[in-house]
Amino acid sequence: MPSANAANRLMKHYLGTARTLPWRAAPGTNAPDPYRVWLSEVMLQQTTVTTVTPRFNRFIERWPTIEDLAAASDKSILSEWAGLGYYARARNLIACAREIAARGSLPNTAEELRKLPGVGEYTSAAVAAIAFGERVLPVDTNIRRVAARLFAMEQPTDSQVRDVMTPLIPTDRAGDFAQALMDLGATICRPAKPLCSRCPLAPDCTAFALGQPELFPRPKARKHRPHRHGTAWWTRRGDHLWLVRRPDHGILGGMAALPGPDWTDTPHPHGPALARIRHVFTHFSLDLDLVSASEPVGDGWWHPVDDIDSAGLPTLYLKAARAALATPLFDAAA
DNA sequence: GATGCGTGGAC
DNA sequence: TGTCCAAGCAT
Structure with missing residues (x-):
């Protein structure tokens, strides 16, 4: 059973490696900027960091604040989004920016963030944890996979993942903890050929102990594409x-x-x-x-x-x- | 819970 | 070439 010690090893590993999303900090600081965190998390929905990074930078250059974004035309935002896919995100982004600008600032809890258009369970928790330090866990594909292997769960629900992982969240580092798990999932606890020999959680990992990390989680059935x-x-x-x-x-x-x-x-x-x-x-x-x-x-x-x-x-x-x-x-x- | 919704990179 | 996969959300 993973302990606080496991969380400490994860955090040390994460902070000791290059973090993947330094561009979310406010200029001249290390502190995550809520507008940048929200915008990037929406862009990152089902989209790779490699794809998002240059597109995010263009958005921030063109609309440096959420007030700028809220004041922009639908046409200009949709056009800037073109090529990124999942275009409902862009339509929700527009509505969300205007709602936030009208109320003055982003909500600072997951519960309130969850009410915004285009902000679901994952994104509300990610923004609350990363931008505001709320002790919640966003469950994405990476974290679901890490948890599935750690506890040898074949098809965990997001609720089950939260139940087993939330106790491990460090009191004052909820955002870094979530990002550390996602980084781990992306670079070490990969879907195929995980690099268990480099994993700070290997001593705690049931799937590793079983010698079959790739069996967890069980892959979903594929559908025919017409x-x-x-x-x-x-x-x-x-x-x-x-x-x-x-x-x-x-x-x-x-x-x-x-x-x-x-x-x-x-x-x-x-x-x-x-x-x-x-x-x-x-x-x-x-x-x-x-x-x-x-x-x-x-x-x-x-x-x-x-x-x-x-x-x-x-x-x-x-x-x-x-x-x-x-x-x-x-x-x-x- | 199942389905519709983009795109590009890795293999 | 085809298949899998990616910091999900709305309905």
């Missing part, structure tokens, strides 16, 4: 391209896009396809045929075609636009 089909229209007028905004809900909700009909399970007829983009989403893959059109469709706007990277297009449509522009005959014919 294939779908779509058409998008490439509409040029001089140096400009016709873009539209997708509906607020559903896939790529609220994002800029090339116009086109709803995607379907089977291919549907259209004129000659001059490019085909294959794109893989979480729950299906898509073949998107690009077809030239002469007249704009839907409620949209003309965007300079030589500045396509600034259009705020999600990756699917950015890939499509780049394919079109790389096909000179197609582009000229449009």
